[in-house]
Amino acid sequence: MKIILTEVDIKAALTESISQQGFNLTGKRVEVSMTAGRGTNGHTAQLEILPEETAEESEEIVPLSADENTGTEEDQQAIAFDE
Numbered sequence: 472m473k474i475i476l477t478e479v480d481i482k483a484a485l486t487e488s489i490s491q492q493g494f495n496l497t498g499k500r501v502e503v504s505m506t507a508g509r510g511t512n513g514h515t516a517q518l519e520i521l522p523e524e525t526a527e528e529s530e531e532i533v534p535l536s537a538d539e540n541t542g543t544e545e546d547q548q549a550i551a552f553d554e
Contacts, residue, residue: 478505485516498523 476484482503490496504517 481505481516485518489518489520494520496520500524 482501482505485503486496486501489501499520500523502519502521504519506515506517508514
């Protein structure tokens, strides 16, 4: 029998595994960074448990100043970007 797991499957399994070990993931997100090593180093995964962000928290509104804008002050726009 051969089982093939995709990166998405592996990340989901790791998240489920740490949840079953007693880590409370309610209101949190798990970020998984995977690294392929060489030789005996093999593959590694680094997991970070972070607070869940809402869309409002992850976007910051930054107004442009008059010098940064090629138009007049009336033409200035706010730029939303992810942190």
